[in-house]
Amino acid sequence: xxxxxxxxxxxxxxxxxxxxxxxxxxxxxxxxxxxxxxxxxxxxxxxxxxxxxxxxxxxxxxxxxxxxxxxxxxxxxxxxxxxxxxxxxxxxxxxxxxxxxxxxxxxxxxxxxxxxxxxxxxxxxxxxxxxxxxxxxxxxxxxxxxxxxxxxxxxxxxxxxxxxxxxxxxxxxxxxxxxxxxxxxxxxxxxxxxxxxxxxxxxxxxxxxxxxxxxxxxxxxxxxxxxxxxxxxxxxxxxxxxxxxxxxxxxxxxxxxxxxxxxxxxxxxxxxxxxxxxxxxxxxxxxxxxxxxxxxxxxxxxxxxxxxxxxxxxxxxxxxxxxxxxxxxxxxxxxxxxxxxxxxxxxxxxxxxxxxxxxxxxxxxxxxxxxxxxxxxxxxxxxxxxxxxxxxxxxxxxxxxxxxxxx
Numbered sequence: 255x256x257x258x259x260x261x262x263x264x265x266x267x268x269x270x271x272x273x274x275x276x277x278x279x280x281x282x283x284x285x286x287x288x289x290x291x292x293x294x295x296x297x298x299x300x301x302x303x304x305x306x307x308x309x310x311x312x313x314x315x316x317x318x319x320x321x322x323x324x325x326x327x328x329x330x331x332x333x334x335x336x337x338x339x340x341x342x343x344x345x346x347x348x349x350x351x352x353x354x355x356x357x358x359x360x361x362x363x364x365x366x367x368x369x370x371x372x373x374x375x376x377x378x379x380x381x382x383x384x385x386x387x388x389x390x391x392x393x394x395x396x397x398x399x400x401x402x403x404x405x406x407x408x409x410x411x412x413x414x415x416x417x418x419x420x421x422x423x424x425x426x427x428x429x430x431x432x433x434x435x436x437x438x439x440x441x442x443x444x445x446x447x448x449x450x451x452x453x454x455x456x457x458x459x460x461x462x463x464x465x466x467x468x469x470x471x472x473x474x475x476x477x478x479x480x481x482x483x484x485x486x487x488x489x490x491x492x493x494x495x496x497x498x499x500x501x502x503x504x505x506x507x508x509x510x511x512x513x514x515x516x517x518x519x520x521x522x523x524x525x526x527x528x529x530x531x532x533x534x535x536x537x538x539x540x541x542x543x544x545x546x547x548x549x550x551x552x553x554x555x556x557x558x559x560x561x562x563x564x565x566x567x568x569x570x571x572x573x574x575x576x577x578x579x580x581x582x583x584x585x586x587x588x589x590x591x592x593x594x595x596x597x598x599x600x601x602x603x604x605x606x607x608x609x610x611x612x613x614x615x616x617x618x619x620x621x622x623x624x625x626x627x628x629x630x631x632x633x634x635x636x637x638x639x640x641x642x643x644x645x646x647x648x649x650x651x652x653x654x655x656x657x658x659x660x661x
Contacts, residue, residue: 274642275332275634276571282564283328283630286615287321289557293545294618296525297537313537313618320620324627331631336580336639339632343394347420350391353384354427383621385428385435389442390629392424393586396443400450401579410456418460422467429471434609438597440464442590450582507533511543511602521550538617539610542602557616558599565592571637580636587629 273280291314298313357373372381399417421443429436447457514529522528527547530536536544545553568588575581591614598613600606612622 273329274638276567276637278567279564279571279630279634279637282560282567283615283627286557286560287325290321290616291317292524293541293548293616294537296527296548297530297541297544297618299530317618320618320623321615323620324615324623327624328627328631328634331628332634332638334635336583336632336635339394339583339635340398340579343391343398346391347395347424350384350388351420351424351427354388354424357384358427358430381621385432386621386625388424388428389435389439389590390587390625390632392421392439393442393446393590394583394632395420396446397450397579397582397586400447400452400582401577404451404578408453408456410453410459413452413456422463425464426467429468430475432610434597434611438590438594438611442586442593445589446582446586449585507535507540508601508604508608511540512604514540514543514547515603518546518548518550518554521546521553522548524548535610538612538619538622539598539608540602541613541617542599545616546602554599557595557613561592561595565589568592568633571633571640574640575636576640580639584633584636587632591626591629 294317295310295314298310353373360373373384374381396417399413403413425436425440428439444457444461447460448454510529510532514527514533517528525548527536527544529547530544533540533543542554542557545557549556565588568584572581572584572588575584594611595614597606597609597611598617601608601611612619614626615623
């Protein structure tokens with residue numbers, strides 16, 4: 255028995271030796287993943303009922319498999335030197351463009367509803383949200399270009415084709431099916447460009463161009479409603495309902511979410527949510543409301559602290575990176591995770607219009623989990639490189655370590 259325990263301990267030590275990068279980020283992601291099982295399993299009873307499946311355990315297993323694959327992606331990506339992402343982003347841009355085009359033309363429906371943001375993967379029968387992959391690829395691509403022109407004189411005309419043309423082409427393909435994702439990606443790119451030192455006057459031109467393009471798109475969609483049925487009307491009705499403060503039938507989801515949060519003053523306890531039976535997106539878009547209902551204010555604060563801690567570590571990893579590309583890469587793929595989490599929470603408490611954004615690493619859904627883990631893997635890759643350089647510096651400063659290696 256002691257021999258078995260010793261062997262198990264050695265195996266665990268070998269596994270932990272393979273894990274590189276910022277240990278705090280690993281801890282945060284693990285805590286979020288473990289915590290996610292409780293609200294997802296709780297909401298699974300509603301999904302099972304509406305789906306005609308009496309077993310909630312199947313949803314639990316599905317969520318476990320999504321997280322398992324996500325952590326596998328994160329582990330594999332963090333082992334790659336981050337310099338490779340510079341070239342991979344250029345390769346992936348045309349691939350993402352084709353995937354988004356196919357997704358838009360495919361016109362997928364899920365459970366009879368319009369789901370043109372999803373693409374069906376042949377053979378395996380799974381669906382994949384291509385816009386989430388496009389978000390990560392675009393941020394890496396923009397970080398690569400900004401690091402390339404850092405400390406150089408920037409001429410606007412010279413940046414249109416290599417920088418802004420790919421960005422706007424991809425955003426145009428995402429916009430018809432997913433306005434909120436388009437707006438978030440555009441905002442994050444503008445923020446990254448500002449941090450990367452891109453001239454503010456040129457950024458103002460791009461922001462104006464983006465707003466002008468959105469206005470033209472809305473006018474065209476209104477003029478030809480059969481081309482994009484219900485999408486623009488849905489966006490506008492959500493914004494109008496949010497701004498006028500009146501309760502209508504269209505506010506059903508947010509009203510149920512507010513009831514759940516109000517109930518959280520006296521939390522019902524794990525698995526005892528009532529509003530999960532009425533909220534259509536209780537395991538994804540509005541899972542934060544279910545968490546408050548079951549775990550109270552403490553549950554909500556716990557999640558907020560974890561995301562703020564993640565933001566703090568992202569900034570630290572970016573600051574410690576040895577290259578401009580590493581600094582911008584970490585911020586480019588890391589900030590959208592925290593930004594999306596804050597938006598999801600803000601929607602649940604009616605501080606923001608309904609967007610359909612999930613709570614990273616908490617909400618159910620394979621694509622969201624996998625792409626979040628991909629982004630975190632990239633961040634860990636940058637921090638792992640910094641650790642490697644620090645170990646070499648320490649070894650050079652310590653003659654005894656050099657002697658021991660020689661022996």
